Amino acid sequence: MTATVHKVLLHSSYGYLLLSAVLHFFVDVLQQYWRGERPPGAESTYYYGLHTAYSLGQVAFAVLALIVIGTGSDFLSGFLGQLLSIALVAAWFVLCLVFFEYFPPKLHLMIVSVLLVAAAVTSFASRTSAGA
Template identity: 40%
Template sequence: MHKILIYATYGWLTFGGTMHILVDVVLQYLRKTRLPSAETTLYWGLNIAYGLGQIVFGLLALLVARYSFEVLKQWPAITISFLAAGAWLVFGFFFIEYREPKIMILIFIILLMAATISANFAYKLD
Protein backbone atom coordinates (compact mmCIF):
# COMPACT_ATOMS: atom_id res chain seq x y z
CA MET A 1 0.00 0.00 0.00
CA HIS A 2 2.82 2.38 0.84
CA LYS A 3 4.43 1.91 -2.56
CA ILE A 4 1.16 2.69 -4.33
CA LEU A 5 0.69 5.84 -2.25
CA ILE A 6 4.21 7.04 -3.02
CA TYR A 7 3.73 6.59 -6.76
CA ALA A 8 0.28 8.21 -6.59
CA THR A 9 1.61 11.15 -4.56
CA TYR A 10 4.50 12.08 -6.80
CA GLY A 11 2.64 11.11 -9.96
CA TRP A 12 -0.10 13.53 -8.92
CA LEU A 13 2.48 16.25 -8.36
CA THR A 14 3.97 15.68 -11.82
CA PHE A 15 0.52 15.60 -13.42
CA GLY A 16 -0.53 18.76 -11.58
CA GLY A 17 2.57 20.66 -12.68
CA THR A 18 2.08 19.56 -16.28
CA MET A 19 -1.56 20.61 -16.28
CA HIS A 20 -0.65 23.93 -14.67
CA ILE A 21 1.79 24.76 -17.46
CA LEU A 22 -0.59 23.57 -20.19
CA VAL A 23 -3.62 25.46 -18.90
CA ASP A 24 -2.06 28.61 -17.49
CA VAL A 25 0.70 29.21 -20.00
CA VAL A 26 0.31 27.27 -23.23
CA LEU A 27 -3.45 27.64 -23.69
CA GLN A 28 -3.42 31.31 -22.74
CA TYR A 29 -0.60 31.89 -25.19
CA LEU A 30 -2.43 30.07 -27.98
CA ARG A 31 -5.68 31.94 -27.29
CA LYS A 32 -3.77 35.22 -26.98
CA THR A 33 -5.70 36.20 -23.84
CA ARG A 34 -2.87 38.40 -22.53
CA LEU A 35 -1.38 41.33 -24.37
CA PRO A 36 2.43 41.37 -24.66
CA SER A 37 3.80 43.38 -21.73
CA ALA A 38 6.14 43.13 -18.78
CA GLU A 39 3.22 41.97 -16.63
CA THR A 40 2.47 39.14 -19.06
CA THR A 41 6.11 38.06 -19.07
CA LEU A 42 6.12 38.02 -15.27
CA TYR A 43 2.84 36.08 -15.20
CA TRP A 44 4.12 33.43 -17.59
CA GLY A 45 7.49 33.24 -15.85
CA LEU A 46 5.92 32.72 -12.43
CA ASN A 47 3.54 30.08 -13.71
CA ILE A 48 6.23 28.24 -15.65
CA ALA A 49 8.51 28.24 -12.59
CA TYR A 50 5.64 27.02 -10.40
CA GLY A 51 4.63 24.19 -12.73
CA LEU A 52 8.15 23.22 -13.77
CA GLY A 53 9.24 23.01 -10.14
CA GLN A 54 6.43 20.55 -9.48
CA ILE A 55 7.26 18.50 -12.57
CA VAL A 56 10.98 18.26 -11.80
CA PHE A 57 10.44 17.48 -8.11
CA GLY A 58 7.80 14.87 -8.93
CA LEU A 59 9.90 13.17 -11.61
CA LEU A 60 12.96 13.14 -9.36
CA ALA A 61 10.93 11.56 -6.56
CA LEU A 62 9.51 8.98 -8.97
CA LEU A 63 13.06 8.10 -10.08
CA VAL A 64 14.14 7.75 -6.46
CA ALA A 65 11.09 5.57 -5.79
CA ARG A 66 11.96 3.36 -8.72
CA TYR A 67 15.65 2.84 -7.96
CA SER A 68 15.96 3.36 -4.21
CA PHE A 69 12.55 3.17 -2.60
CA GLU A 70 13.89 3.02 0.96
CA VAL A 71 15.17 6.60 0.68
CA LEU A 72 11.60 7.92 0.56
CA LYS A 73 10.82 6.27 3.92
CA GLN A 74 13.51 8.26 5.71
CA TRP A 75 12.77 11.53 7.47
CA PRO A 76 15.00 13.81 5.33
CA ALA A 77 13.09 12.91 2.14
CA ILE A 78 9.75 13.28 3.91
CA THR A 79 10.80 16.65 5.38
CA ILE A 80 11.99 17.97 2.01
CA SER A 81 8.70 16.91 0.41
CA PHE A 82 6.63 18.68 3.07
CA LEU A 83 8.79 21.81 2.85
CA ALA A 84 8.43 21.89 -0.94
CA ALA A 85 4.66 21.43 -0.64
CA GLY A 86 4.49 24.24 1.89
CA ALA A 87 6.52 26.50 -0.38
CA TRP A 88 4.21 25.79 -3.34
CA LEU A 89 1.19 26.46 -1.16
CA VAL A 90 2.59 29.79 0.07
CA PHE A 91 3.60 30.72 -3.48
CA GLY A 92 0.10 29.87 -4.66
CA PHE A 93 -1.60 31.98 -2.00
CA PHE A 94 0.59 35.01 -2.58
CA PHE A 95 1.07 35.02 -6.36
CA ILE A 96 -1.69 32.99 -8.01
CA GLU A 97 -5.15 34.50 -7.86
CA TYR A 98 -7.25 31.43 -8.71
CA ARG A 99 -7.85 28.39 -6.53
CA GLU A 100 -7.09 25.36 -8.70
CA PRO A 101 -3.30 25.26 -8.10
CA LYS A 102 -3.94 25.54 -4.35
CA ILE A 103 -6.37 22.63 -4.51
CA MET A 104 -3.83 20.55 -6.46
CA ILE A 105 -1.17 21.16 -3.81
CA LEU A 106 -3.60 20.45 -0.96
CA ILE A 107 -4.37 17.08 -2.59
CA PHE A 108 -0.62 16.46 -2.87
CA ILE A 109 -0.19 17.28 0.85
CA ILE A 110 -3.03 14.90 1.78
CA LEU A 111 -1.50 12.12 -0.34
CA LEU A 112 1.92 12.83 1.17
CA MET A 113 0.52 12.62 4.70
CA ALA A 114 -1.16 9.30 3.85
CA ALA A 115 2.10 7.98 2.37
CA THR A 116 4.03 9.12 5.45
CA ILE A 117 1.59 7.45 7.82
CA SER A 118 1.63 4.25 5.79
CA ALA A 119 5.46 4.32 5.72
CA ASN A 120 5.64 4.61 9.49
CA PHE A 121 3.08 1.84 9.88
CA ALA A 122 4.83 -0.42 7.35
CA TYR A 123 8.20 0.32 8.94
CA LYS A 124 6.95 -0.78 12.37
CA LEU A 125 5.70 -4.06 10.90
CA ASP A 126 9.10 -4.92 9.37
Protein backbone atom coordinates in the same frame (compact mmCIF):
# COMPACT_ATOMS: atom_id res chain seq x y z
CA MET B 1 1.06 -5.21 3.20
CA THR B 2 1.75 -1.68 4.48
CA ALA B 3 4.96 -1.51 2.45
CA THR B 4 2.92 -2.10 -0.72
CA VAL B 5 0.36 0.54 0.28
CA HIS B 6 3.21 2.91 1.08
CA LYS B 7 4.78 2.47 -2.39
CA VAL B 8 1.38 2.95 -4.06
CA LEU B 9 0.82 6.15 -2.07
CA LEU B 10 4.27 7.46 -2.99
CA HIS B 11 3.70 6.73 -6.69
CA SER B 12 0.23 8.28 -6.46
CA SER B 13 1.38 11.47 -4.77
CA TYR B 14 4.29 12.18 -7.11
CA GLY B 15 2.36 11.01 -10.16
CA TYR B 16 -0.50 13.33 -9.29
CA LEU B 17 1.96 16.18 -8.67
CA LEU B 18 3.45 15.55 -12.12
CA LEU B 19 0.05 15.41 -13.82
CA SER B 20 -1.28 18.54 -12.11
CA ALA B 21 1.92 20.50 -12.86
CA VAL B 22 1.86 19.57 -16.56
CA LEU B 23 -1.81 20.50 -16.81
CA HIS B 24 -1.16 23.77 -14.96
CA PHE B 25 1.56 24.63 -17.48
CA PHE B 26 -0.69 23.85 -20.45
CA VAL B 27 -3.68 25.76 -19.11
CA ASP B 28 -2.01 28.81 -17.56
CA VAL B 29 0.95 29.32 -19.87
CA LEU B 30 0.58 27.66 -23.25
CA GLN B 31 -3.16 28.02 -23.74
CA GLN B 32 -3.18 31.69 -22.76
CA TYR B 33 -0.16 32.38 -24.94
CA TRP B 34 -1.64 30.62 -27.98
CA ARG B 35 -4.97 32.40 -27.61
CA GLY B 36 -3.28 35.77 -27.07
CA GLU B 37 -5.19 36.54 -23.89
CA ARG B 38 -2.41 38.65 -22.42
CA PRO B 39 -1.04 41.69 -24.22
CA PRO B 40 2.75 41.85 -24.56
CA GLY B 41 4.40 43.67 -21.70
CA ALA B 42 6.13 43.37 -18.38
CA GLU B 43 3.06 42.08 -16.55
CA SER B 44 2.57 39.27 -19.06
CA THR B 45 6.25 38.36 -18.85
CA TYR B 46 6.04 38.12 -15.05
CA TYR B 47 2.82 36.09 -15.27
CA TYR B 48 4.25 33.59 -17.75
CA GLY B 49 7.55 33.41 -15.89
CA LEU B 50 5.93 32.80 -12.51
CA HIS B 51 3.62 30.09 -13.79
CA THR B 52 6.37 28.46 -15.86
CA ALA B 53 8.78 28.35 -12.92
CA TYR B 54 6.04 27.08 -10.61
CA SER B 55 4.89 24.25 -12.85
CA LEU B 56 8.28 23.21 -14.21
CA GLY B 57 9.71 23.12 -10.69
CA GLN B 58 6.95 20.72 -9.74
CA VAL B 59 7.54 18.65 -12.87
CA ALA B 60 11.28 18.41 -12.16
CA PHE B 61 10.76 17.37 -8.54
CA ALA B 62 8.02 14.86 -9.38
CA VAL B 63 10.06 13.24 -12.17
CA LEU B 64 13.12 13.04 -9.93
CA ALA B 65 11.04 11.55 -7.10
CA LEU B 66 9.49 8.96 -9.41
CA ILE B 67 12.96 8.02 -10.70
CA VAL B 68 14.26 7.64 -7.14
CA ILE B 69 11.26 5.50 -6.19
CA GLY B 70 11.64 3.45 -9.38
CA THR B 71 15.26 2.62 -8.63
CA GLY B 72 14.21 1.03 -5.36
CA SER B 73 15.77 3.64 -3.09
CA ASP B 74 14.09 4.17 0.26
CA PHE B 75 15.18 7.81 0.58
CA LEU B 76 11.68 9.21 0.09
CA SER B 77 10.33 6.68 2.57
CA GLY B 78 12.69 7.95 5.25
CA PHE B 79 12.27 10.95 7.49
CA LEU B 80 14.47 13.31 5.45
CA GLY B 81 12.77 12.43 2.16
CA GLN B 82 9.33 12.95 3.65
CA LEU B 83 10.42 16.22 5.28
CA LEU B 84 11.84 17.46 1.97
CA SER B 85 8.65 16.57 0.10
CA ILE B 86 6.32 18.18 2.62
CA ALA B 87 8.53 21.30 2.83
CA LEU B 88 8.46 21.72 -0.95
CA VAL B 89 4.69 21.27 -1.09
CA ALA B 90 4.36 23.86 1.70
CA ALA B 91 6.58 26.30 -0.24
CA TRP B 92 4.51 25.82 -3.40
CA PHE B 93 1.36 26.32 -1.35
CA VAL B 94 2.71 29.64 -0.02
CA LEU B 95 3.43 30.70 -3.61
CA CYS B 96 -0.16 29.82 -4.49
CA LEU B 97 -1.55 31.83 -1.59
CA VAL B 98 0.54 34.89 -2.40
CA PHE B 99 0.49 35.00 -6.21
CA PHE B 100 -2.41 32.92 -7.55
CA GLU B 101 -5.91 34.27 -7.24
CA TYR B 102 -7.74 31.10 -8.27
CA PHE B 103 -8.38 27.88 -6.38
CA PRO B 104 -7.39 24.83 -8.52
CA PRO B 105 -3.60 24.94 -7.86
CA LYS B 106 -4.31 25.14 -4.13
CA LEU B 107 -6.67 22.17 -4.37
CA HIS B 108 -4.08 20.11 -6.25
CA LEU B 109 -1.45 20.84 -3.61
CA MET B 110 -3.90 19.90 -0.86
CA ILE B 111 -4.49 16.54 -2.57
CA VAL B 112 -0.74 15.96 -2.94
CA SER B 113 -0.13 16.88 0.70
CA VAL B 114 -2.84 14.47 1.90
CA LEU B 115 -1.28 11.70 -0.18
CA LEU B 116 2.19 12.52 1.19
CA VAL B 117 0.93 12.52 4.78
CA ALA B 118 -0.79 9.18 4.15
CA ALA B 119 2.49 7.83 2.73
CA ALA B 120 4.34 9.07 5.81
CA VAL B 121 1.82 7.38 8.11
CA THR B 122 2.10 4.08 6.24
CA SER B 123 5.89 4.36 6.32
CA PHE B 124 5.79 4.84 10.08
CA ALA B 125 3.32 1.95 10.43
CA SER B 126 5.51 -0.38 8.37
CA ARG B 127 8.59 0.52 10.46
CA THR B 128 6.80 -0.05 13.76
CA SER B 129 5.23 -3.35 12.62
CA ALA B 130 8.64 -4.57 11.34
CA GLY B 131 10.21 -3.81 14.70
CA ALA B 132 7.51 -5.72 16.64
